[in-house]
Amino acid sequence: xxxxxxxxxxxxxxxxxxxxxxxxxxxxxxxxxxxxxxxxxxxxxxxxxxxxxxxxxxxxxxxxxxxxxxxxxxxxxxxxxxxxxxxxxxxxxxxxxxxxxxxxxxxxxxxxxxxxxxxxxxxxxxxxxxxxxxxxxxxxxxxxxxxxxxxxxxxxxxxxxxxxxxxxxxxxxxxxxxxxxxxxxxxxxxxxxxxxxxxxxxxxxxxxxxxxxxxxxxxxxxxxxxxxxxxxxxxxxxxxxxxxxxxxxxxxxxxxxxxxxxxxxxxxxxxxxxxxxxxxxxxxxxxxxxxxxxxxxxxxxxxxxxxxxxxxxxxxxxxxxxxxxxxxxxxxxxxxxx
Amino acid sequence: xxxxxxxxxxxxxxxxxxxxxxxxxxxxxxxxxxxxxxxxxxxxxxxxxxxxxxxxxxxxxxxxxxxxxxxxxxxxxxxxxxxxxxxxxxxxxxxxxxxxxxxxxxxxxxxxxxxxxxxxxxxxxxxxxxxxxxxxxxxxxxxxxxxxxxxxxxxxxxxxxxxxxxxxxxxxxxxxxxxxxxxxxxxxxxxxxxxxxxxxxxxxxxxxxxxxxxxxxxxxxxxxxxxxxxxxxxxxxxxxxxxxxxxxxxxxxxxxxxxxxxxxxxxxxxxxxxxxxxxxxxxxxxxxxxxxxxxxxxxxxxxxxxxxxxxxxxxxxxxxxxxxxxxxxxxxxxxxxx
Numbered sequence: 264x265x266x267x268x269x270x271x272x273x274x275x276x277x278x279x280x281x282x283x284x285x286x287x288x289x290x291x292x293x294x295x296x297x298x299x300x301x302x303x304x305x306x307x308x309x310x311x312x313x314x315x316x317x318x319x320x321x322x323x324x325x326x327x328x329x330x331x332x333x334x335x336x337x338x339x340x341x342x343x344x345x346x347x348x349x350x351x352x353x354x355x356x357x358x359x360x361x362x363x364x365x366x367x368x369x370x371x372x373x374x375x376x377x378x379x380x381x382x383x384x385x386x387x388x389x390x391x392x393x394x395x396x397x398x399x400x401x402x403x404x405x406x407x408x409x410x411x412x413x414x415x416x417x418x419x420x421x422x423x424x425x426x427x428x429x430x431x432x433x434x435x436x437x438x439x440x441x442x443x444x445x446x447x448x449x450x451x452x453x454x455x456x457x458x459x460x461x462x463x464x465x466x467x468x469x470x471x472x473x474x475x476x477x478x479x480x481x482x483x484x485x486x487x488x489x490x491x492x493x494x495x496x497x498x499x500x501x502x503x504x505x506x507x508x509x510x511x512x513x514x515x516x517x518x519x520x521x522x523x524x525x526x527x528x529x530x531x532x533x534x535x536x537x538x539x540x541x542x543x544x545x546x547x548x549x550x551x552x553x554x555x556x557x558x559x560x561x562x563x564x565x566x567x568x569x570x571x572x573x574x575x576x577x578x579x580x581x582x583x584x585x586x587x588x589x590x591x592x593x594x595x596x597x598x599x600x601x
Numbered sequence: 602x603x604x605x606x607x608x609x610x611x612x613x614x615x616x617x618x619x620x621x622x623x624x625x626x627x628x629x630x631x632x633x634x635x636x637x638x639x640x641x642x643x644x645x646x647x648x649x650x651x652x653x654x655x656x657x658x659x660x661x662x663x664x665x666x667x668x669x670x671x672x673x674x675x676x677x678x679x680x681x682x683x684x685x686x687x688x689x690x691x692x693x694x695x696x697x698x699x700x701x702x703x704x705x706x707x708x709x710x711x712x713x714x715x716x717x718x719x720x721x722x723x724x725x726x727x728x729x730x731x732x733x734x735x736x737x738x739x740x741x742x743x744x745x746x747x748x749x750x751x752x753x754x755x756x757x758x759x760x761x762x763x764x765x766x767x768x769x770x771x772x773x774x775x776x777x778x779x780x781x782x783x784x785x786x787x788x789x790x791x792x793x794x795x796x797x798x799x800x801x802x803x804x805x806x807x808x809x810x811x812x813x814x815x816x817x818x819x820x821x822x823x824x825x826x827x828x829x830x831x832x833x834x835x836x837x838x839x840x841x842x843x844x845x846x847x848x849x850x851x852x853x854x855x856x857x858x859x860x861x862x863x864x865x866x867x868x869x870x871x872x873x874x875x876x877x878x879x880x881x882x883x884x885x886x887x888x889x890x891x892x893x894x895x896x897x898x899x900x901x902x903x904x905x906x907x908x909x910x911x912x913x914x915x916x917x918x919x920x921x922x923x924x925x926x927x928x929x930x931x932x933x934x935x936x937x938x939x
Binding site: 337339343344347351354358359360371487516517523542543549550 | 881
């Protein structure tokens with residue numbers, strides 16, 4: 264599988280490392296019967312000499328890898344579905360792994376990938392550790408990052424979505440219904456998507472000439488409990504907001520629950536816009552008006568991209584944001600006059 | 602990979618088929634460079650001679666396969682999580698495929714499996730086509746069925762859950778709260794789990810000496826819209842039920858929505874019990890009292906079982922139902938007096 268022009272070089276590299284060519288080959292292919300010390304030595308030399316497997320060689324199997332830091336997130340399923348769709352039409356099978364933390368998958372996963380030699384890797388992470396990047400690149404295994412947090416590292420192929428526009432259309436919808444006391448709950452303040460959506464909200468308010476009440480702008484978490492506790496605070500203020508733009512559908516469910524326990528009817532007494540448009544947005548009571556984040560389409564795009572990269576070297580690092588759009592359902596209405 | 606005692610036989614089989622031994626080996630391993638006609642001929646002879654690869658041989662890769670007829674179902678994620686948990690602790694990777702219809706995965710999937718040679722296969726189907734069973738068995742690839750519909754074919758290893766008990770505990774809970782006008786919406790009338798849960802409901806009512814109003818027993822579908830439309834009918838009756846036992850959490854969400862649009866408060870005016878205990882049951886407003894169907898545990902059990910089967914031949918076909926249990930949250934309460 265190694266083209267002959269490079270064979271000599273691997274021979275030299277083996278000599279330099281003081282190991283056999285077969286050992287070098289084992290390291291290249293992620294085989295487990297190599298000591299950690301030898302593996303490190305060979306990897307270092309591969310890096311030093313800038314070894315690069317020729318792209319376009321057939322991968323051993325017909326696999327595409329999908330890696331998540333955690334499957335607990337509500338939108339994992341939408342992403343799985345997207346990769347699965349593209350895999351099916353390309354006669355590939357999807358290897359699904361939950362590994363690592365929010366920043367990078369674990370080293371154990373990396374070794375497994377070299378052994379499985381997939382067509383490519385789709386990662387749901389903000390970044391990939393430098394060693395992992397180097398290892399995948401040297402084996403000509405392409406990878407693409409899907410980053411719903413909206414801030415992927417600058418040197419990796421990445422698919423995101425238009426967070427700022429999402430914040431804008433959600434808020435504009437509430438303004439058009441006649442609301443002026445509009446609150447925004449966004450995500451954690453260490454995620455760029457939180458800021459992007461909030462900036463969209465601010466721009467909508469500013470261009471409509473509506474002053475923003477600072478007490479109405481909150482950072483939280485994207486979970487149900489986050490929405491519930493912040494909404495309770497907002498809704499028990501004397502001059503409470505008549506509409507809340509939530510940072511996620513789950514957060515919006517928390518807002519609905521807070522409203523219910525306070526005896527407020529949605530959308531009569533309170534309008535709510537969610538974010539993500541997960542399946543459950545249709546199932547909530549009332550059905551959620553929300554911003555559609557095209558998670559399935561993002562995953563499809565990432566899978567298609569990785570397949571394309573496996574077939575030819577791309578000139579530039581592909582990066583794109585897919586469009587978001589508003590989906591109007593039953594949780595928003597005009598405010599009660601007065 | 603074929604033990605020598607059988608080598609002769611494969612030689613003979615190749616001769617009988619008029620092909621080379623290497624062609625037979627290609628068919629055994631799901632390689633694509635064999636004509637469909639040759640493949641069928643060799644498969645037929647393998648079946649005729651009862652060829653059986655010796656179990657316990659190392660699989661080529663460290664994969665475990667998980668196959669769904671569709672990933673659209675709300676509980677797919679819970680099952681994926683379970684298989685992923687067991688795979689991780691056993692250093693295996695999960696290949697996830699959406700294939701076929703409710704009855705069996707597609708032939709294309711089967712060919713892929715032979716090529717990938719996984720440790721084993723977990724299927725979310727009621728059954729597996731006879732040819733697929735024979736092919737997997739002859740290659741010593743073990744498989745286990747997870748059948749949430751509650752009626753797996755009798756000759757396959759299967760993991761289910763205690764549907765009858767689930768119906769019983771849900772109804773008993775409502776009776777203990779003081780309800781007597783209790784309706785039951787169950788699933789489609791071609792799924793045995795619908796009948797099992799309904800029978801549990803009947804037994805709870807009968808042993809409590811409460812007469813069942815026939816109009817209160819309905820078959821529907823397990824989706825939100827099914828719950829909504831049947832609940833509308835039930836709740837607009839003059840002598841409407843004060844409690845509804847729904848066939849799934851999604852159905853229960855539909856019941857909540859029907860109640861809301863009719864101006865009925867849950868649980869004050871209407872108690873609702875769901876079924877499944879999906880994550881979203883905690884997120885509904887109010888949070889759902891529901892029957893926990895241990896989907897993740899069922900998947901874990903199936904994955905563990907398939908690994909055990911890959912290591913040794915089991916004497917009997919393993920089949921089991923895991924226990925269900927009631928989870929009380931905020932959607933049930935005592936009926937209003939009078």
